[in-house]
Amino acid sequence: MELKEALTQQRQQGLYRQRQAISEYDGNQIIVDGSRYTNFASNDYLGLCNDSRIIDAFKEGADRYGVGSGASQLVTGYSSAHQALEERLADFLNQPRVLLFSSGYMANLGVISALQSRNNHILLDRRSHASLVDAAILSRAKLNRYHTSDISTLLDKPNKQTTMIASDSVFSMDGDIAPIEQLSILSQQTQSMLLIDDAHGFGVLGKNGRGCLEHCDINNNDVDIYIGTLGKACGTSGAFVCGSEELIDTLIQKSRSLIYTTAPPPAIAHATLTSIDIIEQEGWRRDHINTLVKRFRSGAQQLSLQLSDSTTSIQAVILGDNDAAVNASKYLKSKGIHVTAIRPPTVPKNTARLRITLCSHHQESDIDHLLSALETLNTNGPA
Numbered sequence: 001m002e003l004k005e006a007l008t009q010q011r012q013q014g015l016y017r018q019r020q021a022i023s024e025y026d027g028n029q030i031i032v033d034g035s036r037y038t039n040f041a042s043n044d045y046l047g048l049c050n051d052s053r054i055i056d057a058f059k060e061g062a063d064r065y066g067v068g069s070g071a072s073q074l075v076t077g078y079s080s081a082h083q084a085l086e087e088r089l090a091d092f093l094n095q096p097r098v099l100l101f102s103s104g105y106m107a108n109l110g111v112i113s114a115l116q117s118r119n120n121h122i123l124l125d126r127r128s129h130a131s132l133v134d135a136a137i138l139s140r141a142k143l144n145r146y147h148t149s150d151i152s153t154l155l156d157k158p159n160k161q162t163t164m165i166a167s168d169s170v171f172s173m174d175g176d177i178a179p180i181e182q183l184s185i186l187s188q189q190t191q192s193m194l195l196i197d198d199a200h201g202f203g204v205l206g207k208n209g210r211g212c213l214e215h216c217d218i219n220n221n222d223v224d225i226y227i228g229t230l231g232k233a234c235g236t237s238g239a240f241v242c243g244s245e246e247l248i249d250t251l252i253q254k255s256r257s258l259i260y261t262t263a264p265p266p267a268i269a270h271a272t273l274t275s276i277d278i279i280e281q282e283g284w285r286r287d288h289i290n291t292l293v294k295r296f297r298s299g300a301q302q303l304s305l306q307l308s309d310s311t312t313s314i315q316a317v318i319l320g321d322n323d324a325a326v327n328a329s330k331y332l333k334s335k336g337i338h339v340t341a342i343r344p345p346t347v348p349k350n351t352a353r354l355r356i357t358l359c360s361h362h363q364e365s366d367i368d369h370l371l372s373a374l375e376t377l378n379t380n381g382p383a
Contacts, residue, residue, distance in 0.1 A: 014322030014352075015343055025050055028361045030338060037338035038366050040356045045204045045313050046278070046285045047361030048235025054274050058236075061270030069263035073100075074252070077263030085269040086240070088276055089228075093210055094220060095242035099251055102264050104199050104229040104239040105131040109138060110255035111195065111225060111241055112166065116141040120163040123154075123192075125178065127171045132197060136166070151182045158189040165192055169212035170200035173347050173355060175310025177201070180212060184222040195225040203233025204286060204313060209279040230268075234275035238264045285360035289313055292358040292367055299371040303378050308353075316342075317354040317374070325352035328377055335373040 010016045024031040030039045048054055069077035086098040101107035112135035120141040136143045165187050167178045187194035198211045206214030226242040300307055308316035319325045325341035332339050343352045
């Protein structure tokens, strides 16, 4: 009865969540329940999920290695495909060493819980991903959370007890970029480790797609732990951790989410090698995203929409009210546009929003269609 009452309350508050089964992906289009929508809710930033070259590489990998890995990495699940991808990523990012994980969530859990304990102090941005929050809690370290705007105060009065500073690079619900250079200075002041989760930056930011550090012109040595995911810009699945030889060796010894789980499918690792090649060679994809972002923001500002302060693929239209966000999402669906309504607890109370993602497989005409629908919504409210 308690569960039933809690679910009823969630519905009444406009917080009830439902899954939608997508039957087909076709470029920037998805088909849900027989209806076709332009998809503005995906993290497939470079449009690689359905790239024929990556699909062919995945098939080749499945033929060579099979579908599953069959065991954890420390048993027999670690293959030459995994090794090749780790070495390719280390070379591409100019990092000493790389370690693959099954997901970004598991990477964050594994890294922080392996390196921090109840005697440590973690400083974490309040808008960081849930996996970083959960990882800090799991480590049992003392957790202090700060607002991004508080960085100058933290720099003026650094807490010498801090042992790790962690933050997203690109905040997933707002799209703005963390002040990584200032975080690096703070980590030096406190002699603490700096962890940056570049889930939404790797492959998308930087002239060559090397992520937030390239974009912000920050030396790799100024960030102790660099984490990226493969299920977004790469169009495949999994995650990786970059760092020193000693860091990676320590994680292999102590990271429970690596040791006690089946290794990622080697076919995925094999396919991701092709993803990295595309990221490195096809900079036009990032250039096109930048063009789309400028077009969208210019049009949205003319409509007086409240936007997040973002220059990345992630563009949030802040509506405030939970029901307003849900109704707006439904209205856009009626116009053939798929945009997800984001509500608390994912974002703070009274900041419910439409989270719009602009990807390289969108066309300028798609942006114009979206803006036209938002104009109707803004003028008349959802039908």
